[in-house]
Amino acid sequence: MSVQPVRPGDELDWARTEQHLRSVLDLPAEPMVVGQFTTGHANLTYLLEFGTLRLVLRRPPRGRLASGAHDMHREYRVLSRLNAVYPRAPYAPHFSDDIDILGAPFVIIEFRDGEVVGDTLPASMAHHPDVERRLDLALIDAAADLHTLDVTTVGLADLGRPDGFGDRQVAGWTRRWDRVSSDGQLPLMERVAQRLARTVPPPPAVSIVHNDLKLDNCQFDPADPDTVTSVFDWDMATIGDPLFDIGSLLVSMGRSPLWVLSDDEALGRYEKRSGINVGHIDWYVAFAVWRTAVVVRQLAHRYESGDSADDRLAGIGAAIGDFAERAWDLLSR
Structure with missing residues (x-):
């Protein structure tokens, strides 16, 4: 999965984010390093690294949102339960509706290594027959x-x-x-x-x-x-x-x-x-x-x-x- 530096305009309060996450999750002592995923056009999705531990943070886009869209609490409800019976669903260990932290509700999801396939085959998979x-x-x-x-x-x-x-x-x-x-x-x-x-x-x-x-x-x-x-x-x-x-x-x-x-x-x-x-x-x-x-x-x-x-x-x-x-x-x- 491709990660880049955070785009100008998509910055969040990272110091407050780290402080909050350390208060609710057992995290390594290394300082938090932030990147932004290049895929996706709507929800703001970031990679948070604490040494070797990697987590995904998702929050809604800015601006007026359609009713029922970009529902981080819904995503948390689904992933915190579905993972046990549908292994394709990553696990979500935390949700917060405190908008004082990031300006919107957000969910934390486990990071998984692997390939996200777009319009072209990744080089790592192109050798497979058919x-x-x-x-x-x-x-x-x-x-x-x-x-x-x-x-x-x-x-x-x-x-x-x-x-x-x-x-x-x-x-x-x-x-x-x-x-x-x-x-x-x-x-x-x-x-x-x-x-x-x-x-x-x-x-x-x-x-x-x-x-x-x-x-x-x-x-x-x-x-x-x-x-x-x-x-x-x-x-x-x-x-x-x-x-x-x-x-x-x-x-x-x-x-x-x-x-x-x-x-x-x-x-x-x-x-x-x-x-x-x-x-x-x-x-x-x-x-x-x-x-x-x-x-x-x-x-x-x-x-x-x-x-x-x-x-x-x-x-x-x-x-x-x-x-x-x-x-x-x-x-x-």
Whole structure:
């Protein structure tokens, strides 16, 4: 995982952070050294090193946040319980809602060595035969295994309300669009939202839903491309319809040069491993495409408002119209 010096504008009160962490965790005596992860565009994510001990600190981005987004306490609840039964979930030893420390709630998570795979294969994994296919199948398996967990046994049955889950997803993301778009901006986005709301399919199962499951939210052992060793970014996790994860996964992977599976092959693998019927998948893919457009607009708005120092977000909103058209086409099949 790539780490850089903290970006200008993303600095936090590190002296106060260290003082607080030493008061609640058993840490080595060496002074805290801070770096910032280069992946991710929203939550502020840092590497904290105390000698040989490494931890991850995550806090929400600055600025106005959408309701339910960037929920560090939710991430802590999930990771502090899920790790015991789903080894791909890192353990979270601490959460704080004291905004006087960092200006927002934050969570501390164990650091794991490994590769986060983006659009290109890391040199450490490129030698494996058929590696792209193996990575793709590992991602499908990670989703299927998550979705077959018993939420009551895990202790997360109260994480969300499965009844009406799909309706709330559409309504919630419509409100997010309304908050960050100007009047009359891309009317097709609003038409897609209306059509999604009229055609929500019945859920085929109830499970833990990660809500942002994709390749670069996963980590691999360089020696083993067949298994996802970590899944990150649990701040939107809930209980609901698992096909929301699968639609999102197909959309994100469809843009990756490392995705070599056909959708039919991926869905067949998932259905066989999970036992969950994947009918109506076009609706879930359409929702995921439309939701991606909303996320892109949120990121663009954050940059335009001066709440992000990440110059990668400049001009990111140019693709929103294309997303809206694809979602409409999927719903029109």
